[in-house]
Amino acid sequence: MSDAWVAIDFETANGYRGSPCAVGLTAVEDGCITERMHTLIQPPAAYGHFDPYNTRIHGIRASDVETAPSWAEALQRILEFTAGRTLVAHNAAFDLGVLRDACTAQGNPWPTLRYACSLVVSRRTWRLISYALPEVARHVEVPLEEHHQAGADADAAAHIMLAAIRHHKAASLDQLLKGLNIVHGTVAPNAWSGSRSKSNHKGKPSAPMPGANLDADPDGAFYGKTVCITGTLSRMKRAEAQAALADAGATPVKNVSGTTDVLVVATPDPRRFAIGSEKSSKQKTAENLLEAGKDIEIIGEADFFERLNS
Template sequence: MAIDFETANEHRGSPCAVGMTKVIDGHIADTWGTLIQPPAGLRVFNPFNIAIHGITAADVVSAPGWKAALADIVAFTDGLPLVAHNAGFDMSVIRAACDADGMAWPELRYTCSQVVARRTWKLLSYSLPYCADAAGVAFADHHNAGADATAAAEVMLAALRSAETTSLDSLLDGHRIRWGWMTTAGEWLGSHYRGHNARPRKPLPDANPNADPDGALYGATVCLTGKLSSMTRDEAFRTLAEVGAQPAENVTKSTDILVSASQSRLRPGDTLSGKAKKAQALLQSGQDIEVIDEDEFLRRLHC
């Protein structure tokens, strides 16, 4: 079962749309989705988010609230494990929206198609369009929740075929990826790669040594290119340091991630910036380096 959320603003508890794609016996069996009225107090639609997904406050006036939407999500899930592309984001939406509405979290088990893709293919970017392209899937409607959920499902199906298995348990075990889960008691664990070559979990020089070591950017050297829409470069550098990352001005052999702000929606075949071309050359020479767009950057800052 694949799931994708879009949010009204930078707060994770502001879901404004959800899309779901059900997979049975290796085939897409059903899809479902709805617009959502975000919880009270979190209904401001940020222009940056609107530019990403095109949903406005007027679109959700008659949409179900979070309590009703979550009931439908759980019913459609029907006990199946969930898959999301960058599951850290989508699962945090569920937790934060429940917290905002004073509700218990649902009991869920989940994994991440982005984490699986990293173990399956060697790509310049692990954004959903790049992963869908690697999976041989036609995908042109990124940030439509329903389309994103279906693309995530297709990526996982392609990864299963690549691993020559039909079992998600077998796929995750083979790639040393743990299941994530959340409980009604307010406990949760993320779905992460647990292999021997995982990124060292220690802060870099000048980074916050007290940052969350499970954060998506903790321990990474991050370079920016282009002008961010959501914050100044100085603000981005300060925020990176706060989450345990090391900001950098240039792409070098120590760079882990390049944020390409000039390309708000990275897609295969795009004309790359100079820094992105350098990142691509480093990738081809064997370095582990990734290019992400601004939306993905903002998601990872809080994962």
């Protein structure tokens, strides 16, 4: 049986996910790219305005899509092209969210799909400073000269997944996901679930850190951030806060490092401080990183809960 799947990437007209204005698809069979499709799209009418910010990113204007297919027509083309094959996207939570939200906005039922996320696979395959599409593409030596052009980004996602398959010596996409303990995401007419890593722990784990939920709201304050907590929170246990962060799409970590984006400083426990110190080692590390030019934010407990609940 051949290994066949399709990489997909959407661009949107504005900040609402259900405003697709372009889609790119790259078909892969047995390790080779076999076919491509790209089309501009008229976003659903209720969300058809073009935000200047989005246009600066991808260059698409309202005038460019005046004669483009409607969302219903584009969706039909997408489903005909994919023909039931598994979809692959880099940060699939966003791209499959675009598809679902556009269907909802247009009054179309959600199609039945299965998908995988090359971002989730990349995190389980390579140790990188950033897992953004251009950085992973650069790591696997895939040229990406037109980032945010849907066809180019779909191509890059396909090459990244192919590189991971080769790296792990997997015979197929399904075998790769099984070996990495990653579940497929699914979309059905009345439900959906994300493509995510499953725990590799057997038996009783020793306080594992929860993984980021990539299907969380990408507009959330902590989505995509690496967050560390120091001190004692007054409103919940630290493990509960770490789980809440992960559910919001953040990556909670136990210690501050150069990859940490936010340090939450709760009520300090002086018993844990070094002799003569008034700050935890985590806070001192964060302050040293700030002085060295690292973009790390230090916030208090009140700000933490406000952002978590926003």
